[in-house]
Amino acid sequence: MAFDIDRYTKQSEGVEWGDLDLDVFDEQPLDEPTLRTLRYMCDVEYHTVCYLRDLLTTPSHKEPEVGAFMTMWNREEFWHGEALAAVLAKHDITVDYDVLKARRVKLGWKDRLDPIKQSLLGNVVGHDFVAVHMTYGAANEYSANAAYHRLAKMVTHPVLTPLLKRIAIQESKHIAFYATQARKRLEASKKARVITRFVMSKVWQPVGSGINSDDEVTHVMTHLFRGPDGRKIIRDLDTKISALPGLEGLQIVEKAMDARGVPA
Amino acid sequence: MTSGGEGTREGGSDAGGRTGDERTHAPHHIRGDARRGAAPTGHAHAGIVETMSRTTAPERAFDVRAFARDARGSHRDALDLAAFVDAPLDDVSLRLVAVLHHVEAATMGRLRDMLVTATHKDARVTAFLVTWAYERFWIADALRAILDAHDHPTELHGRARFRPRELAERRGPVRRAIIANLTGTDVIAVHASTGLVDEWIIGEAFGALARHARHATIDVLAGIVDDVQSRHLDFLGQEAERRLAESARARRLSRRAILGGAWPIGAIHVPARARHLLERLTFAGAQGRLALERVRDRVAALPGMDATADRLAARLVA
Ligand SMILES: [Fe+2]
Ligand SMILES: [Fe+2]
Numbered sequence: 001m002a003f004d005i006d007r008y009t010k011q012s013e014g015v016e017w018g019d020l021d022l023d024v025f026d027e028q029p030l031d032e033p034t035l036r037t038l039r040y041m042c043d044v045e046y047h048t049v050c051y052l053r054d055l056l057t058t059p060s061h062k063e064p065e066v067g068a069f070m071t072m073w074n075r076e077e078f079w080h081g082e083a084l085a086a087v088l089a090k091h092d093i094t095v096d097y098d099v100l101k102a103r104r105v106k107l108g109w110k111d112r113l114d115p116i117k118q119s120l121l122g123n124v125v126g127h128d129f130v131a132v133h134m135t136y137g138a139a140n141e142y143s144a145n146a147a148y149h150r151l152a153k154m155v156t157h158p159v160l161t162p163l164l165k166r167i168a169i170q171e172s173k174h175i176a177f178y179a180t181q182a183r184k185r186l187e188a189s190k191k192a193r194v195i196t197r198f199v200m201s202k203v204w205q206p207v208g209s210g211i212n213s214d215d216e217v218t219h220v221m222t223h224l225f226r227g228p229d230g231r232k233i234i235r236d237l238d239t240k241i242s243a244l245p246g247l248e249g250l251q252i253v254e255k256a257m258d259a260r261g262v263p264a
Numbered sequence: 265m266t267s268g269g270e271g272t273r274e275g276g277s278d279a280g281g282r283t284g285d286e287r288t289h290a291p292h293h294i295r296g297d298a299r300r301g302a303a304p305t306g307h308a309h310a311g312i313v314e315t316m317s318r319t320t321a322p323e324r325a326f327d328v329r330a331f332a333r334d335a336r337g338s339h340r341d342a343l344d345l346a347a348f349v350d351a352p353l354d355d356v357s358l359r360l361v362a363v364l365h366h367v368e369a370a371t372m373g374r375l376r377d378m379l380v381t382a383t384h385k386d387a388r389v390t391a392f393l394v395t396w397a398y399e400r401f402w403i404a405d406a407l408r409a410i411l412d413a414h415d416h417p418t419e420l421h422g423r424a425r426f427r428p429r430e431l432a433e434r435r436g437p438v439r440r441a442i443i444a445n446l447t448g449t450d451v452i453a454v455h456a457s458t459g460l461v462d463e464w465i466i467g468e469a470f471g472a473l474a475r476h477a478r479h480a481t482i483d484v485l486a487g488i489v490d491d492v493q494s495r496h497l498d499f500l501g502q503e504a505e506r507r508l509a510e511s512a513r514a515r516r517l518s519r520r521a522i523l524g525g526a527w528p529i530g531a532i533h534v535p536a537r538a539r540h541l542l543e544r545l546t547f548a549g550a551q552g553r554l555a556l557e558r559v560r561d562r563v564a565a566l567p568g569m570d571a572t573a574d575r576l577a578a579r580l581v582a
Contacts, residue, residue, distance in 0.1 A: 009338075009405075010337075013337075014332070049390045049393070049394060050384055050390075052379065053376065056372060056375065056376035061372040061376070071371070079332075082329070097328075097386075097387040097391065101385055101386055104384070
């Protein structure tokens, strides 16, 4: 249950795909909906550094364990972006620094105000705001892990499936950190539980919602989670998230799917 | 919008610095100056062509992706920590190690200060920063291992120095974000140029540590730091050169940041005595004066930084 930060930092590395033969995509290319979903995932991964900025507005990064994790985590997510970009490039979809920059510039004032908003909120709420970040992070990592496993299973592709599984393994380490942190901080404070429950039930949206259009979010969620199998994964996610102290009974992921019309 | 929200605190000196600094405009080269002798030569990175970005500007010689791929992780296996049992470091060396650990370990805070500005939109710069932070983490870890081997505390105690001109360094993320929203992309030049100055000073401090400690393990560490830093210097140098050469505003903002800075970056939170120790060991004495001249010359070689370099050098020993 405890998260071994020394072990994690020592073992942290960029996800490896040099041994996978990407030329297989020439013979077995991915279909359009899969590429669209991968593009979304790739964006989310690369966007982590911007999300990190928001996490860093609370003083939690001064705790050595948190700072150490964020350093490694940020880099691992960057490499997830790189790996997916390499797959997309094999399908003539370019995600390079210029494309990413253009997208970040397009986010405009909302993006500029985010760190200010986060900081001010953090100052008002105080130290308990860290619990919100950790819980949010846990929910995001649970979702990422589930999404990669799901897509790996859906495509059963000789290259994409192993790559996605490798990424998912790293996501499960991220889950371990965030969930451990969230649990500890929620257990310690009633105020943290109340604020976190409020934020998760009112504010939380599927990963990537903030940076992608509604159409893209709906496409990805439907592509990955439609039908009974998908719905089962969604309910599992809710079970895990609502197992955190103070979040009992929440069904935020299923609600988000229903709101977007993802068929069960 | 000229000085924007940056205030006019340095206004008078800024104007003075401008007349002195704007005389030189020729393209400069940062690399190629004598690096410390103990350093391994490292990889030949200059000249590798950027493969990821479609942007074909010739100045984009630094391959960020290759840098990210070759990132240097833990150094613990390379350091003979057992050697400290028979030959421990003296107290002054340990205190310098603790100061260096303090500033290297504060990297997440620095990353935050940069990410709340337009710097975070430049994906090539953030790709660099992700790996830069990772490598600094492991330098801090190596320093920590040395402190641990001596049962020396990692925390520094005592009151920080107070200098009105360094007040800007105490800004929190909200003020930094608000100011940076007015400053725009010129802030990237400021982060590159101050990052460079920081790496130069840190590099000299490690050199001073090696000179003072006279210990094989510290020599190895200084060599590692030199190797790791060389790539940070390549990137930051290229970015600073280009961005400063392009924009008078970037030069003005950078001059102000360099002269308003507490060096190395993060020193603002270092207790006064510890900060003094770092400055004295690094820049006092015959060897220190040479170190100071090296820093001054490198700063002076940046576009528009002639007079700023002299003023910075004077402050580093004040
Ligand atoms: Fe990821
Ligand atoms: Fe993750």
